[in-house]
Amino acid sequence: MATTAISTESSVRPAAWPGVLLFLGRFALGLIFLIAAYTKLHFNGGWHFGDYHFFFGMAINSYELLPLSAVELLARGLPWFEVVLGVLLIAGVGLRWTGIAASGLLLVFISAMTRAYVKHLEIMCGCFGNNEKLGPLTLLRDSTMLLLAIAVTVGAFILAKKKNTISS
Numbered sequence: 001m002a003t004t005a006i007s008t009e010s011s012v013r014p015a016a017w018p019g020v021l022l023f024l025g026r027f028a029l030g031l032i033f034l035i036a037a038y039t040k041l042h043f044n045g046g047w048h049f050g051d052y053h054f055f056f057g058m059a060i061n062s063y064e065l066l067p068l069s070a071v072e073l074l075a076r077g078l079p080w081f082e083v084v085l086g087v088l089l090i091a092g093v094g095l096r097w098t099g100i101a102a103s104g105l106l107l108v109f110i111s112a113m114t115r116a117y118v119k120h121l122e123i124m125c126g127c128f129g130n131n132e133k134l135g136p137l138t139l140l141r142d143s144t145m146l147l148l149a150i151a152v153t154v155g156a157f158i159l160a161k162k163k164n165t166i167s168s
Contacts, residue, residue: 022155023092029102029148030089037082039129052079059126063112064119081105089152096160099153106146113139 040056041048048055057075060066066074085105088098109127116123116134125134132138 018155018159022095022152022159025148025152025155026089026092026095026099029145029152030086030091032145033082033086033089033102036128037079037086040079040082040126043129055130056126059124059130062121062123062126063116064121065112065115095156096153099149099156103146103149103153106142106149110139110142110146113142 041052043052043055053072053075056079057071060075061068061071085098085102088094089102113125113134117136117139121134123134124130125132125138127138127142
């Protein structure tokens with residue numbers, strides 16, 4: 001009489017789909033940050049490494065939140081921070097902390113945008129270059145990105161916890 005072996009491999013191995021979803025989410029979010037940085041550094045058909053901060057600084061200053069010294073510092077540093085954040089998200093490096101940074105940054109963006117919108121400031125968003133007017137759709141888009149960043153962050157913490165539980 002022949003007996004069939006029952007494989008317990010599927011019950012031991014965790015499902016792959018949470019990891020796949022986390023990869024897709026972090027890749028999409030990382031790509032969005034890289035595109036946002038690109039639009040701040042490359043416009044009018046060329047790279048503007050020497051003067052991008054002037055144009056981006058005008059968008060930041062239109063929010064009426066920061067003194068000019070802070071505006072210039074933010075205008076110079078933010079595109080490069082977005083590049084680093086995008087690369088880290090795509091590479092999956094320090095994903096829990098990178099996810100927290102992305103969520104926090106998007107929360108700051110949305111707060112500033114909401115304040116400007118409520119104050120009826122007719123400004124350019126500055127999110128993806130200087131040619132997008134702030135409005136309900138920009139708020140909706142950035143809020144959706146925040147939800148994705150939170151999902152990536154939570155997913156990274158859950159998967160890290162599962163890995164620690166399985167290896168213990």
